[in-house]
Amino acid sequence: MDHLPGRLSHASIVTGPDPEGRRQRVLELAAALLCRAEGPRPCRRCDDCRRVFAGIHPDCITLERQTDAKGQLRREIQVDQIRDLGADAAVLPNQADIKVYILEDADAMNAAAQNALLKLLEEPPAWVRLILSAASGEALLPTVRSRCVTYAVPGEAPEPAEYREEALAFLDLAARGDRPGLLALCRELEKLDNAGCTAFVEQLRAQVTAQLCLRSRTPPLPREVLPGLLAELDLAAERLRLHVGVRHVLGVLALLDVPGKK
Ligand SMILES: [Zn+2]
Numbered sequence: 001m002d003h004l005p006g007r008l009s010h011a012s013i014v015t016g017p018d019p020e021g022r023r024q025r026v027l028e029l030a031a032a033l034l035c036r037a038e039g040p041r042p043c044r045r046c047d048d049c050r051r052v053f054a055g056i057h058p059d060c061i062t063l064e065r066q067t068d069a070k071g072q073l074r075r076e077i078q079v080d081q082i083r084d085l086g087a088d089a090a091v092l093p094n095q096a097d098i099k100v101y102i103l104e105d106a107d108a109m110n111a112a113a114q115n116a117l118l119k120l121l122e123e124p125p126a127w128v129r130l131i132l133s134a135a136s137g138e139a140l141l142p143t144v145r146s147r148c149v150t151y152a153v154p155g156e157a158p159e160p161a162e163y164r165e166e167a168l169a170f171l172d173l174a175a176r177g178d179r180p181g182l183l184a185l186c187r188e189l190e191k192l193d194n195a196g197c198t199a200f201v202e203q204l205r206a207q208v209t210a211q212l213c214l215r216s217r218t219p220p221l222p223r224e225v226l227p228g229l230l231a232e233l234d235l236a237a238e239r240l241r242l243h244v245g246v247r248h249v250l251g252v253l254a255l256l257d258v259p260g261k262k
Contacts (some may be wrong), residue, residue, distance in 0.1 A: 008033055009149040010119055011130040013106070015137050018155030025153045026133050027053055030100045033129050048096065058094040061085075062102040066203050077105065078113040086120050089128045098127045107139035108133035114141045159206050160199065168205040174256070175221045175230075186254035190247050196235065197246040201253075205233045214256040232256055 010102040012029055016022045031042030031052040042049045051057035063085055065073045073169050085101060093099045103109075109117065121130065121144065130148075135157070137145055164188060189200060213228045221229070 008129075010128065011132070011148040012125055013132040013134065013137055013140065013145065013148045013150045015134055015150060015152060016153030016155050017135050017157035018153065019135075019158070021153045021155040022133050022135075025151060026102055026131050029131055029151070030057075030102060033098060033100050034060060034096050052100075054102065057096075057100075059096040059098065060100045060102065061088065062104060064104045065108055075107040075108065077103070077113050079110070082109070082116040084115045084119075086116065089120060089125055093127050098129055100129045100131065103130065103132045104136065107134035107136060109140075111141070114144055118143055118147075156202050157206075159210070160203050163196075163200040163203040164207075166200055167207050170204060170253075171207055171221060179254075182254045186250040189250055194240055194243065194246060194248055197249060198240045201233055201236045201240065201249075205237070208233065229256070 008029070014022050014025050014029065027040060031044070031049045034048040034052055034057060035041040035043055035046055036048055036081070037043035037046050042052070044050075044053070046128055048057060055062070063081060065077055065078070066073075066081065068074055085103075087133050089099065103117075117130075118141065120128070124130070132140070132144075132148060134140065137150060144185065166185070169185055170182065173185060189197070192200060208221075208230050210224075211221065212230070232253070236253060239249050239252075240246075
């Protein structure tokens with residue numbers, strides 16, 4: 001791919017379910033913008049390219065979700081962060097001709113943050129380039145999207161690792177129609193907090209999705225029950241987001257009518 005900066009938009013969105021693939025494309029774009037080689041850019045050899053890929057270029061600035069007092073990533077990118085970015089963007093570059101701002105998890109911007117970003121997209125200082133990175137562009141305002149060039153990076157979301165054993169056990173019991181087994185397993189999981197139970201449900205979703213996509217060798221539930229099960233898991237995830245009790249959510253899951261092979 002030819003990455004001549006003259007042809008690169010001042011604002012881009014990189015989308016794709018795989019964070020690692022997305023990150024590579026974002027860095028390629030940033031390096032292409034900052035690279036000062038004569039030939040195809042990014043050359044990957046010049047000082048600017050090397051620094052971008054190493055994450056230490058003084059004019060390549062990454063903005064991420066902040067962490068809260070417990071060290072957990074905040075769910076949203078706050079408007080203050082975008083305002084700070086705007087203030088920083090008004091300052092001339094350190095050593096390059098331009099400044100590249102990378103917004104990780106841009107789809108985590110709340111509406112106020114996106115509107116603040118829109119102002120910057122509408123009237124950016126001449127030296128500012130923006131790269132938004134998001135699993136999907138759907139959470140972004142159409143007015144934000146329309147000002148950016150979108151690059152879709154193919155790939156698959158990584159399978160979550162947590163509670164894999166428990167999720168496989170759950171599906172195995174469901175496949176065998178073992179109701180007492182399901183109840184016992186869910187009772188055991190009641191010790192989880194909201195975050196833990198959310199991870200368990202997420203793992204179940206990943207496993208069921210894998211079965212739907214025929215990517216899995218895990219317990220064979222009848223194919224026709226998978227979409228319904230996925231919908232129930234979406235509901236469970238939604239309930240957890242609304243802070244419905246873990247015991248209740250697990251109770252519903254244990255009693256789901258999954259017609260396994262009896
Ligand atoms: Zn270069």
